[in-house]
Amino acid sequence: MKKFVFLIAMMTLVLAACGDNKEEYRAFYTELETPINVESDIQDISSEYDALEADKRSYQEEVNTADRARLTELSATLLENTENRAGLVNDERAIMEESASSLDTLRELAADIPVEDYQTDADALIELMEARYTAHGEMMDATEEMLEKELELFTTYGNDDLAQDQIDALLDELSELYANVNETSDAYHESTAAVNEKRSEILDTINN
Secondary structure, three states: OOOOOOOOOOOOOOOOOOOOOOHHHHHHHHHOHHHHHHHHHHHHHHHHHHHHHHHHHHHHHHHOOOOHHHHHHHHHHHHHHHHHHHHHHHHHHHHHHHHHOOHHHHHHHHHOOOOHHHHHHHHHHHHHHHHHHHHHHHHHHHHHHHHHHHHHHHHHHOOOOOOHHHHHHHHHHHHHHHHHHHHHHHHHHHHHHHHHHHHHHHHHHHHO
């Protein structure tokens, strides 16, 4: 199950002349660099997660043909792999929580914008960012639930009294959890796209 994480793109701001009633609006936009910089480490986390995911798939391909001794080894290896992925999920969640802490400053800056239309756009962007953080949390929750079920499955691989019906039941449950991860990932990507689109609109207003 590949976990996709999109980062907000960096910004380009053309500094206009003073006296254009956009100084506070520009300060608000510039502050958006803070969450972007905080989230920059997620790219490395995502790459590491995807590498572990690829390893997991490779190990799982051996399961159907492995003898008892090898299956015990695969169980231990897959459990370690899953614990490592869970650690990365925790790391990413912590980064996004730090990123979300920037909203307080953004709200203060938005409140200082004197032009009503500009302030309305700034508030709208903050709402979209809040929705994005919520969507990310739901994606992380879904991923953690999936990882917990994988731990249960991979533990079962190491049992001497391995039962196929138990394996099949766990695989059925995982299929639903994988679908939920995909669904929440799609929602997160959509919310990220909405943030990027609104931010681009604000940039166009500032630069024109």
